[in-house]
Amino acid sequence: MTDTEPGRDWPLWEVFVRGRRGLSHTHAGSLHAPDAVMALRNARDLYTRRGEGVSVWVVPAAAITASSPDERDAFFEPAADKPYRHPTFYEIPEGVRHL
């Protein structure tokens, strides 16, 4: 263990949970824990009530890089204002399934 002050030993973790019938992991919230093993156990208590058959991911909050709200327009608009990028200009032939 390092000699850092107590608060520094309990960094923030982000928690992602996949429900029993869920298809993907969804961000459920965050918590403090001294390491990944404890973060996983705390996440189980906090966000799953130990329900069977769920999958939990924990990620140190410091490992996540987020897009900046200030750059939102520049970041997302170029995609939104070019309709030809969206695959909506064809008819779906009859009889095609699973589309």
Add this chain to the structure above:
Amino acid sequence: MSAVAAALPLADDALVLSHRLAEWLGHAPELEEELALANISLDLLGQARACYALLGDEDALAYRREEREFRNLQLVEQPNGDFAHTITRQLFFSVWQELLFGRVTGTGPPAAVAAKAVKETAYHRDHAEQWTLRLGDGTEESHRRTQRAVDALWRYTGELFQPLEGLDIAMEPLRRDWRARIGDILARATLTMPEGPDADAWSAGAGRQGVHTESFGRMLAEMQHLHRSHPGAVW
């Protein structure tokens, strides 16, 4: 009927330890840890209720018996002490409980209770094991306190292996397994297992016979006071 005889000591263990853990609420070292202790406390209360349900009215059993009528282990009635003390008590008890419930076989109500409880108990043991490793192999101070707790509580572990009436479980192999598991966890946590066989460990009387340590009476007084002040009240 005989299998149900074991329900009373097992229920008393769970109830008393549940109450001890509930005393931590609002006092745990971290919010997350507070939640874990409350979680374990709730599991144990659930186990106690399931066992009392086999015997009669759970409230009468919990709130109207005197200290001498309780059959819980002296280990579980020990005061919380510091966090290391609480964790060590959890470690000794939950390893025993997991091994014991894993051996309850057959059908009928006690087996059903054990089958449900063994899953919870695996979680309790894991929690105590993780913390023992962290505290034992943590700082000099956390190591010292955890070793102190191991040494202080060791005397109450002999009682874990007294035969339980109604449960057809050989206690000697259980004791060997328990010592192996505890020995392994303590070694990984850089802690020293106390000298001497646990079964010969000194203990003042025996909880299973209704002889308890001093602090238990105070705990019961607090737990039962409302029910005794207003007997027969519905709540």
